[in-house]
Amino acid sequence: MSAQGSDHARVAVIGSGPLAAEVVRNLGLVGVPAAVHRADDFWRALRLADLQDCYCAVAAGIPAGARQRLNALCQVAATDLVCVATGAHGITVETFPFGSDPGCACMECDVPVDDGDVASPVPDPIASSIAGALAAAAALHCSSEGARRLYAPEVNEASTLVPLARRNDCRACASPWRAPRVIRTRNRWTARDFLAAEAPTLAGQRVRLSDAIVTACDCAGCGPVAALTSLVNRPAAEAAAIPACPDCGADSVRIEARDTFSLGELTERFGRGPVPAKFALAEIGGVAVCFDLEAAARDPGSRA
Ligand SMILES: [Zn+2]
Ligand SMILES: [Zn+2]
Numbered sequence: 001m002s003a004q005g006s007d008h009a010r011v012a013v014i015g016s017g018p019l020a021a022e023v024v025r026n027l028g029l030v031g032v033p034a035a036v037h038r039a040d041d042f043w044r045a046l047r048l049a050d051l052q053d054c055y056c057a058v059a060a061g062i063p064a065g066a067r068q069r070l071n072a073l074c075q076v077a078a079t080d081l082v083c084v085a086t087g088a089h090g091i092t093v094e095t096f097p098f099g100s101d102p103g104c105a106c107m108e109c110d111v112p113v114d115d116g117d118v119a120s121p122v123p124d125p126i127a128s129s130i131a132g133a134l135a136a137a138a139a140l141h142c143s144s145e146g147a148r149r150l151y152a153p154e155v156n157e158a159s160t161l162v163p164l165a166r167r168n169d170c171r172a173c174a175s176p177w178r179a180p181r182v183i184r185t186r187n188r189w190t191a192r193d194f195l196a197a198e199a200p201t202l203a204g205q206r207v208r209l210s211d212a213i214v215t216a217c218d219c220a221g222c223g224p225v226a227a228l229t230s231l232v233n234r235p236a237a238e239a240a241a242i243p244a245c246p247d248c249g250a251d252s253v254r255i256e257a258r259d260t261f262s263l264g265e266l267t268e269r270f271g272r273g274p275v276p277a278k279f280a281l282a283e284i285g286g287v288a289v290c291f292d293l294e295a296a297a298r299d300p301g302s303r304a
């Protein structure tokens with residue numbers, strides 16, 4: 001893991017620039033240890049169980065795609081989320097207290113103005129310093145009010161605090177994403193270990209994986225190609241990184257991937273090994289359940 005002090009971290013900071021460094025520095029001033037993860041790596045490195053041990057996750061100036069994934073992960077973990085960004089419109093600090101307010105808005109319920117990459121009105125190091133302090137303060141007091149957006153347009157103008165309301169048709173905070181009952185599993189999908197005596201009734205249960213999985217991969221020109229076939233049952237993100245067919249070199253790789261499977265199907269596909277996903281979500285008897293698939297993924301000795 002790339003994180004610093006991750007074993008005792010109370011806040012997970014996602015980001016790698018000066019803004020993330022300022023968040024960590026300000027948390028350090030009050031003695032709160034933080035683990036830092038890069039935006040392109042946190043999904044793999046930050047386990048659901050470790051995030052659940054944190055008060056809060058802070059997205060520090062990371063791209064929208066990574067922010068959306070963190071928004072989903074924090075809702076499953078029921079861990080508070082703070083998003084901080086600096087840009088042409090000033091400093092924005094958004095707070096989502098998923099840990100204490102199960103009905104609060106999520107990051108995607110009310111998306112703020114996109115600053116893009118336009119330069120900040122104040123010099124970047126100063127904007128980062130102010131934003132880092134505001135985000136650290138928000139991380140420590142996340143649960144005291146509902147979801148909200150603090151907006152500091154310029155250093156010499158008044159800031160505003162806007163309450164954020166949950167949007168009924170928001171896909172990103174629909175059940176079962178929101179605070180499911182988390183069950184740690186061994187991530188072994190044989191009938192004996194996972195489905196046990198209830199196998200016949202559970203086999204038809206639908207689950208949604210945290211990561212889309214490749215179900216078919218070939219070349220439109222060559223047909224089946226061994227290097228492509230080997231991507232079946234791997235995360236779709238791995239297959240998406242293949243630029244061209246390894247046999248003919250053409251841009252003709254066909255990928256089928258999905259994130260929803262029945263338990264029976266997972267047993268068939270992964271009976272001999274772990275599912276390459278962080279977790280699986282299901283509605284069982286009207287209850288949202290999350291199977292944490294990382295529980296046994298790491299040697300327990302490595303956390304000493
Ligand atoms: Zn939402
Ligand atoms: Zn080909």
